Amino acid sequence: MTETGTGPLDNLRLIGAGGTNKVMAGELMRLCRRAFDDVRLPEPKKHGTGALIYPFEPRVAKLAALYHRTSVRVLWDVLETRAARLEPLFADVLAIAKQNAPRYLWDGARLSVYAHGVEAFAAGERQVVGTVKNALIEAAADSGMQVTLDPETPNIIFAVRLSEGVVRVSVDLAGRPMNQRGYRSERGVAPLREDLAAVLLMLARYDARRDILIDPFSGTGTIAIEAACMAKALPVWVSPRRALVCDMPAFAGLPPSGADALFADTEPCIVAADADPDLADVTLRAAGRAGVADSLIVLTSDMRELGPGRIRELTAERAAGRETGLFLGNPPYGERIGDDDELDALYADLGDLCSRFSGFRAAFLVANRNFERAFGMQPAIKKPLNNGPLPAYFYLYEIP
Numbered sequence: 001m002t003e004t005g006t007g008p009l010d011n012l013r014l015i016g017a018g019g020t021n022k023v024m025a026g027e028l029m030r031l032c033r034r035a036f037d038d039v040r041l042p043e044p045k046k047h048g049t050g051a052l053i054y055p056f057e058p059r060v061a062k063l064a065a066l067y068h069r070t071s072v073r074v075l076w077d078v079l080e081t082r083a084a085r086l087e088p089l090f091a092d093v094l095a096i097a098k099q100n101a102p103r104y105l106w107d108g109a110r111l112s113v114y115a116h117g118v119e120a121f122a123a124g125e126r127q128v129v130g131t132v133k134n135a136l137i138e139a140a141a142d143s144g145m146q147v148t149l150d151p152e153t154p155n156i157i158f159a160v161r162l163s164e165g166v167v168r169v170s171v172d173l174a175g176r177p178m179n180q181r182g183y184r185s186e187r188g189v190a191p192l193r194e195d196l197a198a199v200l201l202m203l204a205r206y207d208a209r210r211d212i213l214i215d216p217f218s219g220t221g222t223i224a225i226e227a228a229c230m231a232k233a234l235p236v237w238v239s240p241r242r243a244l245v246c247d248m249p250a251f252a253g254l255p256p257s258g259a260d261a262l263f264a265d266t267e268p269c270i271v272a273a274d275a276d277p278d279l280a281d282v283t284l285r286a287a288g289r290a291g292v293a294d295s296l297i298v299l300t301s302d303m304r305e306l307g308p309g310r311i312r313e314l315t316a317e318r319a320a321g322r323e324t325g326l327f328l329g330n331p332p333y334g335e336r337i338g339d340d341d342e343l344d345a346l347y348a349d350l351g352d353l354c355s356r357f358s359g360f361r362a363a364f365l366v367a368n369r370n371f372e373r374a375f376g377m378q379p380a381i382k383k384p385l386n387n388g389p390l391p392a393y394f395y396l397y398e399i400p
């Protein structure tokens with residue numbers, strides 16, 4: 001314990017977009033069941049609506065940093081302090097890290113530190129970063145480890161966050177935001193963030209063994225690619241991208257290796273369609289990099305052409321045994337089409353299309369308040385869910 005009344009921590013923290021706690025927990029539970037026979041995941045504590053905290057278990061932490069698709073950061077919290085100025089911050093981090101640094105640092109480690117949300121601290125972000133960095137290096141030296149600062153090629157990255165007067169220092173186990181999977185190299189008109197696509201699939205209860213999945217506004221294919229990756233539980237990272245956790249001594253030799261899909265045998269049936277003829281190739285290239293091109297049926301089509309007959313035809317070879325399906329997408333919301341009447345007509349046509357798929361579900365993320373009325377059905381679920389900076393709603397419809 002330090003003068004400011006705080007001390008070492010040992011937590012796994014999953015950070016996601018606001019409103020995603022339930023799906024993040026659900027996804028981790030599913031991954032754990034598949035990866036380990038002997039891990040019982042406790043109920044997480046929640047911090048706000050987009051952060052889950054578990055007691056630290058190195059295999060679960062490694063699993064999350066390698067496979068968890070609905071989170072944005074996977075962190076190992078190692079210490080916290082209520083220090084409000086730089087001097088006590090240095091003293092506290094040094095004192096605590098002297099006790100526990102050998103758990104997460106090692107001789108020869110090259111560290112980097114970033115800060116997030118420290119605007120309310122009594123010193124600038126760079127000073128906070130520099131202070132934590134100096135204290136960690138000094139604490140490591142105290143344990144006989146030589147650790148250097150290396151922002152260009154670090155092999156361990158620390159995150160410093162300030163929340164409710166507490167400065168928390170964590171190891172960023174992936175070393176980058178989880179949504180930067182590495183399969184996307186071209187930008188579409190309005191690509192959905194990868195973690196949000198995964199969240200939508202969880203909220204819509206996508207079941208790859210039971211559902212045909214249709215994204216009628218697939219753009220660059222984010223939802224379709226994430227669906228295929230989730231169906232197979234592929235590692236998040238696409239080579240040459242690699243999570244730092246793989247090379248940290250604290251996790252050496254622990255499963256999983258991150259090389260394999262956890263549900264390799266699942267063969268999903270996924271249709272990705274968009275009216276823009278340039279985007280089919282973009283989708284296929286990204287799907288190829290993600291290793292799921294063979295799982296997708298990618299086409300250029302106006303969504304109005306995707307009636308039951310066309311979908312039956314497209315999926316005939318792959319739909320085996322699938323009686324139900326899910327429409328899932330984020331339709332245009334107005335920034336580009338600009339014309340409200342045209343958009344209302346598009347949403348109404350989408351409602352008509354979906355109503356022809358009895359027994360299916362349809363789910364959309366939309367940042368346009370006319371959508372619900374124009375679409376015309378009563379949603380079973382309506383949940384606020386921001387699309388980046390845009391306030392939006394997630395709608396789920398059960399089609400009678």
Ligand SMILES: C[S@@+](CC[C@H](N)C(=O)[O-])C[C@H]1O[C@@H](n2cnc3c(N)ncnc32)[C@H](O)[C@@H]1O
Binds near residue numbers: 190192216273301333
């Ligand atoms: C918001 S973007 C979807 C982005 C996509 N989720 C992604 O991750 O790249 C909406 C997409 O709808 C497509 N679109 C607009 N009108 C359409 C229509 N009538 N039929 C099919 N696609 C349409 C646009 O070309 C655009 O790619």
